[in-house]
Amino acid sequence: MTDILEVAREQVLGRGVGLSQEQLVEVLRSPDEQLDDLLALAHEVRVKWCGEEVEVEGIISLKTGGCPEDCHFCSQSGQFTSPVRSVWLNIPELVEAAKETAKTGATEFCIVAAVRGPDERLMAQVKAGIEAINAEVDINIACSLGMLTQAQVDELKAMGVHRYNHNLESARSYFGDVVTTHSFEERWETCLMVRDSGMELCCGGLVGMGESLEQRAELAAQLAELEPHEVPLNFLNPRPGTPFGDMEIMAGKDALRTIAAFRLAMPKTVLRYAGGRELTLGDLGTREGLLGGINAVIVGNYLTTLGRPATADLDLLADLKMPVKELQKTL
């Protein structure tokens, strides 16, 4: 049998063609002794097809908590007994957060709301927020506001939103175990509309939610099919009070194999460290992931939990001699 790393070297590194779902299962099953070689190959792929630069982003929660949906990993669902209370951020606070983010050298600022989809009030707040940020801060603005209608896609595009985040969350075959209040297909629809609008599509998911390795490979393959500009990869951080609150934290080596597999599935995509890496990988693993396929980070805090200090990540990038991507406004 040909070794999967040899196949990947020729196919992904050589020709820029991502691995198939079946091939990704082999990668995810590869033994610990091969992990260093796997990460090294994924890093070579990333450098060849994406370059040395790392994209830095900050995120902010515009509307926290009280979401009607039941995503079993999420502390912001109003359906669970999570201690997260509902609250809105005001515009001056939003601008301040964008300024803090820009100061780190970040080129992306993502405004997030815990909703099924935006209503008129939220769209108005986002519009006012974007205008206020653009007046004071030089940064690209992304949004993550749930499922959209075509009219809302058009409105966001007109507001100058250059990237929209909407994750698949999990593989199609596992989605019903994670969310029951909406379907995988509904999410997929929003992703297609965003992609076709000319906004950049940011679409990723979470791993470590009890899915099988086959389903992890399936998620990567389904993401690859959407060809998103960016894929944020989250590792489950079990939140108190949620249905997944008692799950184990994913093993670091499995997390690293997943990073490499996602890179080998999508050689040309921005692959971002999102939530959960502090718990799953720690400081050492964070470094290994950046040398194993990752080429983007969220700096600072997340929506309801805290990240490593931004300086820790920026120092690490400097140490690894990885340049931070500079701003190219796409307006």
Add this chain to the structure above:
Amino acid sequence: MTTVLYCGHCGRETGDGAHEACRRALTLEPPRYCDQCRRRMIVQVHPMGWTARCSTHGELFSS
């Protein structure tokens, strides 16, 4: 200094068992319960910090 009566992470009395895991958790998340009255606080996380507000006992900030 006021005495801390409740755990900011789990909301239980600080005298009630160990809160080692809670203390560790609080390095990666803001407190959710007021340590004086155990009300759930209004918490806002920003890229570089957080605030947590109890309607009776006021606001806490990240250091």
